[in-house]
Amino acid sequence: MNEQVSPLEAVWKASPYDGAREGLSLGRIVAAAITLADAEGLAAVSMSRVAKALGFTTMSLYRHVASKEELILHMQDVAVGPPPTTFDPAADEDWRTGVERWAWGTVERLRAHPWILQTLPILGPPATPNQLTWLEYGLRTLRATPLLEPEKLQVILLINAHVFGDATFHDAEVADDDSYETLFARYLDPGRFPAVIAAFSGGAFAEGPDPATDRDEQFRFGLERILDGVAQLIGSR
Amino acid sequence: MNEQVSPLEAVWKASPYDGAREGLSLGRIVAAAITLADAEGLAAVSMSRVAKALGFTTMSLYRHVASKEELILHMQDVAVGPPPTTFDPAADEDWRTGVERWAWGTVERLRAHPWILQTLPILGPPATPNQLTWLEYGLRTLRATPLLEPEKLQVILLINAHVFGDATFHDAEVADDDSYETLFARYLDPGRFPAVIAAFSGGAFAEGPDPATDRDEQFRFGLERILDGVAQLIGSR
DNA sequence: CCTCGACTGTGTATGTCATACACTTAGTAT
DNA sequence: ATACTAAGTGTATGACATACACAGTCGAGG
Structure with a gap:
């Protein structure tokens, strides 16, 4: 973790996403968070869920990351x-x-x-x-x-x-998914949205x-x- | 507010952003939320802050809006x-x-x-x-x-x-703002990022x-x- | 070998948030 | 007047980010 450093800057400093073989590490935390996000979306990524996935306490993450914002920036960098x-x-x-x-x-x-x-x-x-x-x-x-x-x-x-x-x-x-087609069918007045209807029935959704x-x-x-x-x-x- | 309806569908049903002249109304809530977002960003929009801005209790908003997600969709529609x-x-x-x-x-x-x-x-x-x-x-x-x-x-x-x-x-x-220039100056190795440096010194930021x-x-x-x-x-x- | 300090992980506490639910009250329809 | 409904309230719950104080561990200097 870094002192007094913007989240972005922290990402630059971290560069080699290292992994000490045991204990927590930035690399492990970020990897766990990405796994979570891949499986359940970004909203599912909370400090406590990430920590739990790794078998540590919530607060342990803060030894390696200054804030959730920084974590997310790291996730982004690794995922890209x-x-x-x-x-x-x-x-x-x-x-x-x-x-x-x-x-x-x-x-x-x-x-x-x-x-x-x-x-x-x-x-x-x-x-x-x-x-x-x-x-x-x-x-x-x-x-x-x-x-x-x-x-x-x-x-x-x-x-x-x-x-x-x-x-x-x-x-x-x-x-x-389905709610789209449904919604369009229900609310799209052909008088008001002729072009939209034409464009979509051309198969953009279907x-x-x-x-x-x-x-x-x-x-x-x-x-x-x-x-x-x-x-x-x-x-x- | 609507029963058992997806947030998106609720927006369609609401169409005329009405305003009863007193008491709460969807229109008033949405307007207050937009004012807040304009001034302090989306993150500042919480149910309680919107309610406070209107002089009502947090829970009163739920008489007009099924969830925060629906509120935000309404905000988006009105702002657009x-x-x-x-x-x-x-x-x-x-x-x-x-x-x-x-x-x-x-x-x-x-x-x-x-x-x-x-x-x-x-x-x-x-x-x-x-x-x-x-x-x-x-x-x-x-x-x-x-x-x-x-x-x-x-x-x-x-x-x-x-x-x-x-x-x-x-x-x-x-x-x-400044942290960008700073960051770039500090971390952008000209050996690794020649093209980026060339593009940006061309004045894209400056x-x-x-x-x-x-x-x-x-x-x-x-x-x-x-x-x-x-x-x-x-x-x- | 002992001690001290740094590092890493923990436990507890606080404040904010969305939202459920039960309640009150006022206004309307019968 | 009575019953029903809509609107607003207050309290409670559970998730969350994060502050802070504490404990174990390990390596370096005496």
């Missing part, structure tokens, strides 16, 4: 994890190939731990070590491109927003045989639009 | 508000003009009540009456376009994601004389990329 080094774009690689690989990589991480979404309230710009490593790799895909530095950043952040959009949209859909593919397809569509737009700008330089 | 009717795109209007107007309208709403971001955990697809009205208007801007129905939806959702990205990125920047304009400029950049991509698809049909 470092990008595979194979994601580091080769110097001669086509930017678009690189960006696409990167984009799909980030979706995958977020889908693996959807509760990362709920941890957003804390955030702002990417700020955690692993998050920044992803950002670094993302920016590198645009290295050879004539875009200005701030433009590169905007492009990567835009794609990131799309990734979060995907996760947000498909999150509660799973949870609420997934086909393989919802995962459909979801991928939706993500791909948005991504291609973004990249087409970027390509156009690059081409104009 | 209906789109101005002038946003309803004219039939002969250029789609791009319409979409841009719509996009800027949504940013504006979100910026006025940034805590709406924190209410995301609850959500999923847009589902609240006013949210759906915005969606309806957004979709209408693409009415005359050769896009397929699900594609229109994807485009609007993509822009929406961009709006949330803008809000997310600039939210904590305000809150953490705002110019008018940060609002810079922020607008950043949003505009992403929006134009998206719309260029969409235009290209439309053109190819």
Whole structure:
């Protein structure tokens, strides 16, 4: 644990998520918390439940973590994890190939731990070590491109927003599920919401045989639009 | 208040945010909660603080609202508000003009009540009456376009994601503020994060004389990329 | 070898929170 | 007037984050 340090800064200081082989350790605590969040959602993560899962008392956690907020930041960093080094774009690689690989990589991480979404309230710009490593790799895909530095950043952040959009949209859909269709059927006045009804009856909700593919397809569509737009700008330089 | 009804459904049933002139009412409760959230953030909204602000007891709120979750959904709906009717795109209007107007309208709403971001955990697809009205208007801007129905939806959702990205990125920047620069300076190893450093020293954080304009400029950049991509698809049909 | 201090884990206590439930009271319909 | 209903209250419960004081343990310096 650290004295007088902001939660964010604590995450940076911790870097090697070590594990002494016995007793508590930051690594163990964070791992237990992530397991809990994966299984029951972020709301299920309380100091006492995490401690119980490890067989320690609630207060023991505070020897390794200054606050719950810090714990959650650590969870986020570990759950995001470092990008595979194979994601580091080769110097001669086509930017678009690189960006696409990167984009799909980030979706995958977020889908693996959807509760990362709920941890957003804390955030702002990417700020955690692993998050920044992803950002670094993302920016590198645009290295050879004539875009200005701030433009590169905007492009990567835009794609990131799309990734979060995907996760947000498909999150509660799973949870609420039937209540959606029901709700829409019951309250969506065709006089007031003709376009919405048309869009949704086109099958955005009513997934086909393989919802995962459909979801991928939706993500791909948005991504291609973004990249087409970027390509156009690059081409104009 | 409603019996045996999901929080979301309760919001739909409530539609006219009425106000009996005395005593408590849903409208009054929601308004007080929004005032609180605007001033001190979503975290400051507790049943007891809202009640106190109105001069009633905590439990009195439960006569009008089934749970805190329902309250927050109501808050969200009211804070989002209906789109101005002038946003309803004219039939002969250029789609791009319409979409841009719509996009800027949504940013504006979100910026006025940034805590709406924190209410995301609850959500999923847009589902609240006013949210759906915005969606309806957004979709209408693409009415005359050769896009397929699900594609229109994807485009609007993509822009929406961009709006949330803008809000997310600039939210904590305000809150953490100096700690960001500090943190970056202290921990960002130029060996490991060359691209990040290049992108940020380009001035993404170090705002110019008018940060609002810079922020607008950043949003505009992403929006134009998206719309260029969409235009290209439309053109190819 | 002993002692001291640091580190790690514990137990108890406090204040906040959402919410259940039983109660009162006022207003309305018969 | 009586019975019913809606609105507001007060008290109680159980979860939670966290402060604080204490205890065991272990390694380093005498």
